[in-house]
Amino acid sequence: MKVYVNGRLYPKAKACVSVFDHGLLYGDGVFEGIRAYNGRVFRLDEHLERLENSARAIMLRVPMSREGMKRAVLATLRANNFGKKGAYIRLVLTRGVGDLGLDPRKCRRETLIIIADRINLYPEKFYRHGLAVMTVATRRNTAETVNPRIKSLNYLNNILAKIEANNYGVLEAIMLNADGYVAECTGDNVFILRRGRLITPPLHMGALEGVTRNVVISLARDLGIPVAEEAFTRYDLYTAEECFLTGTAAEIVPVSNVDSRPIADGRPGPVTLRLIEKFRELTRSEGVPI
Ligand code: PMP
Numbered sequence: 001m002k003v004y005v006n007g008r009l010y011p012k013a014k015a016c017v018s019v020f021d022h023g024l025l026y027g028d029g030v031f032e033g034i035r036a037y038n039g040r041v042f043r044l045d046e047h048l049e050r051l052e053n054s055a056r057a058i059m060l061r062v063p064m065s066r067e068g069m070k071r072a073v074l075a076t077l078r079a080n081n082f083g084k085k086g087a088y089i090r091l092v093l094t095r096g097v098g099d100l101g102l103d104p105r106k107c108r109r110e111t112l113i114i115i116a117d118r119i120n121l122y123p124e125k126f127y128r129h130g131l132a133v134m135t136v137a138t139r140r141n142t143a144e145t146v147n148p149r150i151k152s153l154n155y156l157n158n159i160l161a162k163i164e165a166n167n168y169g170v171l172e173a174i175m176l177n178a179d180g181y182v183a184e185c186t187g188d189n190v191f192i193l194r195r196g197r198l199i200t201p202p203l204h205m206g207a208l209e210g211v212t213r214n215v216v217i218s219l220a221r222d223l224g225i226p227v228a229e230e231a232f233t234r235y236d237l238y239t240a241e242e243c244f245l246t247g248t249a250a251e252i253v254p255v256s257n258v259d260s261r262p263i264a265d266g267r268p269g270p271v272t273l274r275l276i277e278k279f280r281e282l283t284r285s286e287g288v289p290i
Helices: 022-026 044-057 066-079 125-129 156-167 211-222 234-238 270-285
Strands: 002-005 008-011 029-037 087-094 111-117 131-135 172-176 182-185 189-194 197-200 227-229 242-247 251-258
Touching (some): 002 066, 008 066, 029 270, 044 066, 066 111, 125 251, 182 189, 182 234, 189 234, 197 211, 211 227, 211 251, 211 270, 251 270
Parallel strands (some): 131 172, 197 227
Antiparallel strands (some): 002 008, 029 087, 189 197, 242 251
16 A cells, blocks of 8 residues: 655555654644545545635645645555545645644644545445444534534544444444534434435534535435425434435445434335435446546
């Protein structure tokens, strides 16, 4: 495996960053997870735009133009022979090397890392039978603390929620915001179907603007399914007709039960299955060629 670090490709074992990098010391940085299917990178512009916006929000410079970033991503994929295959791309941009103080002004140059690998988040059986999830006590960060709209390297909030789920033997956690409304999962957005309408929490309730979330919203509209961004609670999860999670790594994964309450009959519903099918069609037919 070859890993891109600041303009050069290194063998995996030699791809290193300094122990003084503020990405490591303070989680001071941003990242993206991107997928390539059949030799094409899916929604590359959307991911790069989100990276640029996350960086802007924390006053971090992206050291390259959009086109430069695209070239770097594609070069990393080619160097790893991902030309015809599927891949998961992790883009990491940190404040760079500073001293042991917090002051970001001490960091002279950003660190840019691009890793191309494979990912298989959930075994296939969960796409057919659904995934059990739980709501956890750890609340989603508020916009006044670490804004969930920023895809920052500071994922401790999500990791604490994941630890809670792990402790109960559940694979994914649903996080509520400080007011008790459903926000999102540790690494995925959440949707429910209620009275035939597809509902996902609005971004200001504590959700990342997921690229997959946006794709699903537009696929649903194309299919004539009404979609709304609306606040909802655990009660709405428990009584939903269907529920699923969306994310670049997970794609669309049906939820079979929440807090031990089965969603409808506990099997993936027709709307979820239709969206999975349409999503897969799209990933097979679209993207920036490697
Ligand atoms: N929420 C969080 C907290 C995430 O980390 C992710 C994954 N990046 C998502 C939602 C889903 O976003 P996307 O569809 O862009 O991968």
